[in-house]
């Protein structure tokens with residue numbers, strides 16, 4: 001909660017239609033200051049589209065998005081970035097010809113709306129790279145980064161914008177179990193050490209449940225569950241979405 005008592009993020013009735021298809025259907029949830037919320041759901045359930053509507057990459061068809069009490073629904077991506085929303089993309093989008101430091105420095109400039117000098121942008125960039133456990137020397141390039149390294153670079157670019165709220169679209173495909181664990185620990189450290197509020201999107205439940213404070217589960221664009229990780233593991237609807245109807249599950 002901020003000083004006025006409002007949650008940091010309030011999403012209400014958020015809806016996104018593509019033609020006649022409703023990808024996000026009256027989704028509502030809140031995220032308190034300092035919380036890590038897990039946004040879960042199977043492939044195609046609307047998680048990335050929800051992020052895109054919050055972060056301004058897509059314009060919502062209906063509904064409200066408030067950041068610290070102020071309506072930001074329908075804002076552009078650079079407006080939401082300047083207001084303090086950092087996001088990673090599920091499919092990493094680095095500038096491959098640039099160094100890691102240059103990638104993060106550009107993000108720092110973008111987040112500040114250009115109103116910082118190069119030295120300050122580089123300072124923010126190095127800090128973000130260290131937080132994401134990437135080398136911050138001027139020579140390191142994005143060439144040869146594997147799936148885990150590219151995810152870290154996405155995170156560093158988002159962190160370099162100095163967000164209050166981090167929308168992490170992890171969908172940890174391509175990572176092995178050790179790398180998933182490392183990614184989860186990193187998000188937890190970012191919250192614990194920097195106080196950055198996080199919404200973490202995943203389609204796999206396992207590692208996420210050990211780190212998040214609360215869980216929202218989507219299915220076919222609609223919220224089917226809100227609660228604690230422990231409650232999510234006990235919930236029949238969540239199990240059905242993830243495992244199929246009880247009669248079809250392997251013993």
Ligand SMILES: Nc1ncnc2c1ncn2[C@@H]1O[C@H](COP(=O)(O)OP(=O)(O)OP(=O)(O)O)[C@@H](O)[C@H]1O
Nearest residue numbers: 018023041042043044045046047048049050171203
């Ligand atoms: N630009 C678009 N135009 C048309 N349909 C879209 C568009 N973007 C997403 N969709 C559809 O909206 C639905 C939700 O997609 P979304 O990418 O939000 O799912 P997701 O939960 O992020 O899935 P995943 O776990 O695979 O990343 C899917 O059916 C998808 O095909």
Ligand SMILES: [Mg+2]
Nearest residue numbers: 047048090171
């Ligand atoms: Mg997605």
